[in-house]
Amino acid sequence: MATWRRVRIAPEWLFRYEKPWARADVLAGLTAAAVVIPKALAYATIAGLPVQVGLYTACVPMLIYAFIGSSRPLSVSTTTTLAILAANALGLIVPSGDPAMLAAANATLTLLVGAMLVAAALLRLGFVANFISEPVLVGFKAGVAIVIVVDQLPKLFGIHFTKGSFFHNVGSFVAGLPHASASTVALAFLTLAALVLLERFTPRAPAPLLVVAAAIIAVAAFGLRAHGVETVGAVPAGLPSWTAPDLSLARKLWPDALGIALMSFTESIAAARAFSRNDEPMPDANRELLATGLANAGGALFGAMVAGGGTSQTAVNRQAGARTQLAGIVTAIIALAVMLMFAPLMALMPHATLAAVVVFYSVGLFSPAEFRAILKVRGTEFVWALTACAGVVLLGTLEGILVAIVVSLFALAHQASNPPVYALRRIPGTNVFRRASSRHPDDEAFPGLLLLRPEGRIFFANAQRVAEQIRPLVRESDARIVVLDLSRVFDVEYTALKMLIEAEQRFSANGMALWLAGLNPGVLATVRRSPLAATLGEARMFYNLEHVALKYQELVARGDALVSRR
Incomplete structure (x- = not known):
């Protein structure tokens, strides 16, 4: 019960808020929104969900976390890793893609993730984050990056095929290259080039927002849909509606929910610790479990997908000057404004542009420099990183998590059983x-x-x-x-x-x-x-x-x- 007692009616940062922080928080929230919202839309498509689910995820979990979480700069919506894990789970439960069934399955999965995180907080299991070693996490993220890029290639080239295993998808993509849409390929690579240039020469600019806006304008101005460029289609405007979970699916979804809960917490606490300032309270692992758990549980009831703290968006939030969770509240308000006023524009958003945004930010998960650094220090741990990466690519994302955990525990047992x-x-x-x-x-x-x-x-x-x-x-x-x-x-x-x-x-x-x-x-x-x-x-x-x-x-x-x- 100690975890619950630390949750006040008002958040800790609000009790100590200083007036000069307000301008920095508002500007940071606006800047982060320019990155979070386009990426959230793209991640919803990764999970096989309607794009508006991304908006809901950038709003509801962000608000809930702001009032409970212990990390001041952490930006909570969803991430590439969580999106691909959700896609794996939902694809097995609703292979037909029926919208009503998909909404119920998504609500059930997200609610299960939230319940597991809250239960872990009550049991004070925050120390579990320390059981996945850094080399194994590096390998796991690299594997996820490879899987995501391969998964997005059909959208980048305008190719359609039935998805299966990793090697099946690669083979089907190569076989489908002669049927690629030239207009789609051109738009995708222009998007990627624009993202690279913006990040290189204007790193503070909201690159995802700019390229998405430009793509929407191009579709409307040049009639790109008539040339084979596929768009998102109608996006329902208005507030998210109440979404009831189907608890009969819980028995099938709980293994995936457990893996997603672990990754949500691991990514969140890693980002929270990485961007914590010396003059701020250090993020509390058990408090983070509770905050991300309630953010997922609350989001599940309003159509959001699985959520967690993202490293890249948290970095943007911090670099833009965020001092407290007020920045996250501002980001959530902007997402709400998009739902209410700008949803019709989302219909013109090209799938190729969203895929390019996903690929651009997913590639960063694969870091050859980190692999080289591990190899330079310890060859054994380099093998562990490769094993985790191969587990994700060859076995699947959920199985890859299990491989990562087993490898980490094996590494721990190996070190403990061989003292010098x-x-x-x-x-x-x-x-x-x-x-x-x-x-x-x-x-x-x-x-x-x-x-x-x-x-x-x-x-x-x-x-x-x-x-x-x-x-x-x-x-x-x-x-x-x-x-x-x-x-x-x-x-x-x-x-x-x-x-x-x-x-x-x-x-x-x-x-x-x-x-x-x-x-x-x-x-x-x-x-x-x-x-x-x-x-x-x-x-x-x-x-x-x-x-x-x-x-x-x-x-x-x-x-x-x-x-x-x-």
Whole structure:
């Protein structure tokens, strides 16, 4: 219930609003609307929904989030990823595309997404966002970009075919190229060229709005529909009507809704954190779950599609000067004005132009630079990114999410089950110990003393692996005393303690000794509660490696038998 208690009747930013922010918020909201509205219309077509659904999504969820969300600049409508996931789910449920059935299925899917996010907020599951690693998310987004571009190619070229798997769609597109509409291709590529030039030379200009307006004017002025250019068609004017979900579809839609909910939250919290300023409250993950959940649930009842925070539109909102969620309210009001006054103009909007807008902004999801950066740092994680990308392309978007989650969890399990263990030496003239390496041949070793440092938590899943790494180091060293420096170990579980007890018994049987050093208070308390403490006694547990070195040198000076070779 703590999550609910933090929701006030008025939002947090309103209590602390400063008058000078108003002009910046209004201008940012107007600028963001110029980007959000054309993209929302395009994303509705990706999902196979009527274009006016994009307007509803740019209005209702945006308003609800503004009064509940914790991120001041986050712009909440829909995104390319969510649109393609919705298309996958709705296409399976309503393959015929019947408008009434599609509206009910969309309302059900969006309501399920909202309910799942709200439930996750009540269960305080905000930490789940941290379970998808960045390389896997990079790969997933790249896969989504590829799927979206292939999905939009028919609209760019004026080609029609029955859609299927990724390779089927590619093959059908290539086969249909001889039947492409020259006028449609010309308009699509002029749109893309205009977007590139506007972004390159006037990055602050509302590029999507300008190209959409120009395309509408061109259709009306030159009669492009008579030359094969397909347009959106009639767009109903007026406020969105109440849309009742069909709960009988919930059983079929819940797996897709779960994947969409995960991606909505992941994208939203990532964008919220990325564009948060130092002088603003940090976005709260559980509050974001609640806000996006209610935004989806509310939007579902008024014809909106699945919603979430978009990175590109949030970037525009922030760069345009947004200080609070008032900017989002302004954007929603502009969307409402378009519904009421400018809907007839939407009928002339070419599908090719919308597809070009989608492709232009979707390509940014595929970032070769990010892949190169991952490869430069860690080849293994580069493979994870490629796996996630291939999962989306070859298996589908929902299955790609599952692949991404499985790969992330596998990566986590792999890292947790393989903690490093390495031998240490001392830098001459200091009390600093570092990993033994041929690059530092002058580092000091202590004959008969082996210093080992494991890192990370030692528990049942990796205790055996730690033991396997220690054994060869002990065999190669001919040491009489083995010291485990546990300063980098934050927790030791029962299985690991049992392993240490068994190791001490083997060492003792071979005339060797086990010492421990650098135990943090938690690990020390755990050791003292086990039989190992009685075996070692305080004499064989040390504050740090420097104390170990001093004790060892005392034993050597006394000629103690423990450090003498047999």
